[in-house]
Amino acid sequence: MSNNPSFVLKKVEEVVYEERPIPDIKDDEVLVAVKKTGICGSDVHYLVHGRIGDFIVENPMVLGHESAGVVHKVGSKVTDLKPGDRVAMEPGATCRKCDACKRGRYELCPDIIFAATPPYDGTLARYYPIPADLCYKLPDNLTLEDGAMMEPLSVAIHSVANVAGLKPAETVVVFGAGPVGLLCMAVARALGAARVIAVDIVPSRLEFAKSYAATDTYLPPQFQEGESRIAYSRRNAKQMQTQLGLEERGLKAVDLIVDASGAEVSIQTGIYIAKHGGRYVQVGMGAPEIVIPITTLLVKEIDFKGSFRYGPGDYQLAIALVSQGRIDLKPLVTHRYSFDQAVEAFQATRAGKSPDGKPVIKAVISGPDVSPADLL
Ligand SMILES: [Zn+2]
Numbered sequence: 001m002s003n004n005p006s007f008v009l010k011k012v013e014e015v016v017y018e019e020r021p022i023p024d025i026k027d028d029e030v031l032v033a034v035k036k037t038g039i040c041g042s043d044v045h046y047l048v049h050g051r052i053g054d055f056i057v058e059n060p061m062v063l064g065h066e067s068a069g070v071v072h073k074v075g076s077k078v079t080d081l082k083p084g085d086r087v088a089m090e091p092g093a094t095c096r097k098c099d100a101c102k103r104g105r106y107e108l109c110p111d112i113i114f115a116a117t118p119p120y121d122g123t124l125a126r127y128y129p130i131p132a133d134l135c136y137k138l139p140d141n142l143t144l145e146d147g148a149m150m151e152p153l154s155v156a157i158h159s160v161a162n163v164a165g166l167k168p169a170e171t172v173v174v175f176g177a178g179p180v181g182l183l184c185m186a187v188a189r190a191l192g193a194a195r196v197i198a199v200d201i202v203p204s205r206l207e208f209a210k211s212y213a214a215t216d217t218y219l220p221p222q223f224q225e226g227e228s229r230i231a232y233s234r235r236n237a238k239q240m241q242t243q244l245g246l247e248e249r250g251l252k253a254v255d256l257i258v259d260a261s262g263a264e265v266s267i268q269t270g271i272y273i274a275k276h277g278g279r280y281v282q283v284g285m286g287a288p289e290i291v292i293p294i295t296t297l298l299v300k301e302i303d304f305k306g307s308f309r310y311g312p313g314d315y316q317l318a319i320a321l322v323s324q325g326r327i328d329l330k331p332l333v334t335h336r337y338s339f340d341q342a343v344e345a346f347q348a349t350r351a352g353k354s355p356d357g358k359p360v361i362k363a364v365i366s367g368p369d370v371s372p373a374d375l376l
């Protein structure tokens, strides 16, 4: 039966709606009627460049991976979900057998089937088949739109709570005030950070960060003529220390740097302002190769780590923090579109603003036959 309209990336800069067959499900899977899907930088990247690193779009692929929906049908071995359940959908199905899966770091599974990462189809369709254990029932006080936002929130939870192991009363600097950076700030606040300093080169983003989750903001200076990047970063770090009263050691020092920008100068500055014995987590993706002050990193014994997607417990903690009212996702959804308007949603996300000039933080596309105004 073909009643599964899907938003398909055919090739670079070419998207179409296709009628696809309704997917079959295995015994341990459920078929979810997708109701809300957030658009991510990676979706836009595939549209514009057709690839991210070694992941290359070679065949048409359904876009979208930040989704929530309503269970439509359950496989014969599924016991804890039933049709009608409202669920957040974790979009990476892992093999459960490899070394990474066995050791509890399933985000590193080499055989992960991740929605809208080539060659696998994403969730921007009427229906999506998914293992039952990757569906998280939403508490009654959360909407399906909140449910879709659990995906980027889980990215932030993974980096700040799990990879970085944030502790109460710490001072955190977050570079980049886009969706993931803002969510990292929200997680840091929710888990008791004393100071959360937002850094971005766009003043309006800093204003938003301050109203949302940051305790302090910092706008980096302009480049001086002929200045190298590393010299700039050194100067930037000094200015930042002076302006914010940050020290190299002790209670006024920066315990944790989270880079959600991927920008070389942010990463360099982060290493310069981290305290001796501090921690650094890279969650933003930018240029694949950059210069870093490695001797500074060595001398300060900075614990430098990468953070990719999410792993065990991240979705659960995301849902718990929002349900308890410790993180509010609503201010982040700035744009809402119907399924037919998916192209407009992508254009706005790509441009960073809609045609009326309003900046996009997160654009959400509703499923077919769902009104964008209905948050469900
Ligand atoms: Zn995403």
Ligand SMILES: [Zn+2]
Pocket: 094, 095, 096, 097, 098, 099, 100, 101, 102, 109, 110, 111, 112
């Ligand atoms: Zn695996």
